[in-house]
Amino acid sequence: MCKVPALQIMATEPKLAPIRKGLLEFLVLKIVGAKSVYVPDILRQLAGTEFATQEGTLYPLLSKLRREDLVQYEWKESDAGPPRKYYRLTDTGRAQLHALNEYWTLINRTIANFGH
Amino acid sequence: MQRIATTVRLNRSVLQFDDAAHTRLEQYLAESASLLEGDPDPQEILADLEQAVADQCARRLRPQQTVVTLAELEPALEEIGSLQAPGGESAANHAMRETATLNLQQLSEGAVISGVCAGLARRLNLNVTLLRVVAVLLLLGTGGAMVLAYLSLMVLMPYAPLQPGGAPIRWLPSKTRAFMEFVRAKLGVDQPSNVTA
Numbered sequence: 265m266c267k268v269p270a271l272q273i274m275a276t277e278p279k280l281a282p283i284r285k286g287l288l289e290f291l292v293l294k295i296v297g298a299k300s301v302y303v304p305d306i307l308r309q310l311a312g313t314e315f316a317t318q319e320g321t322l323y324p325l326l327s328k329l330r331r332e333d334l335v336q337y338e339w340k341e342s343d344a345g346p347p348r349k350y351y352r353l354t355d356t357g358r359a360q361l362h363a364l365n366e367y368w369t370l371i372n373r374t375i376a377n378f379g380h
Numbered sequence: 381m382q383r384i385a386t387t388v389r390l391n392r393s394v395l396q397f398d399d400a401a402h403t404r405l406e407q408y409l410a411e412s413a414s415l416l417e418g419d420p421d422p423q424e425i426l427a428d429l430e431q432a433v434a435d436q437c438a439r440r441l442r443p444q445q446t447v448v449t450l451a452e453l454e455p456a457l458e459e460i461g462s463l464q465a466p467g468g469e470s471a472a473n474h475a476m477r478e479t480a481t482l483n484l485q486q487l488s489e490g491a492v493i494s495g496v497c498a499g500l501a502r503r504l505n506l507n508v509t510l511l512r513v514v515a516v517l518l519l520l521g522t523g524g525a526m527v528l529a530y531l532s533l534m535v536l537m538p539y540a541p542l543q544p545g546g547a548p549i550r551w552l553p554s555k556t557r558a559f560m561e562f563v564r565a566k567l568g569v570d571q572p573s574n575v576t577a
Contacts, residue, residue: 323428331421
């Protein structure tokens, strides 16, 4: 069986778009949780994965996460250009990420257990 | 005299744009602002977006080049993409759907007289034909009372925004709607009219 074409079909399958969209928030929490990052760092990590994202999508999402008190940012000077916003998780954000991680593991186990 | 470039402040950066690029930039930012209608925090997102445009354009300038043209701006905007609300639904659409499902509104599309029955049927999840049959039976049974009830609902229920590409509107409902909107405007009653998606 050839695996690559199947994966390519999945990337354009419209049924899966809502799944990726829904998981993006989880993934952004994961990335921000690993270390304090600014937006181009996040984009770089997502690029080349199924979750490749544009700034136009990320800013509204980060704004929502900040409003929900899951992430916060601080300004840091950069060597080139204006200061940058570095995002990190709040305590609430960390708790939520932990809960999401456990839930994700649970869902995966459930899915794997069906159809035998 | 010829204007060479416009200096633009984008959040924390200052850049020069030629006329064509400046027009395109204004259009993109206006579009973005309208996409954020209903968002609780549009200023922050717009500031981030302006900074992104500035960074992306500055990165694309050749050495010695000081003025941003469409050759830099277009690929920059392409990479940034248009604003997407988290969850995939634009804030404006969301707000419209909320008011459409929460409020009791008259529906002009598919209406027979003014849209009271169509609106009630949608709000209460009833079959509209069944509701109309009941209304006619009540009209025959009670006479004037039903006419009064219909007229009061016609006055009280606001009209739902017209859906572009929705079902066609019959002659009578369109006249009734125009008349009611005229009356409401005269009386200064709020009518969220003709919001299009």
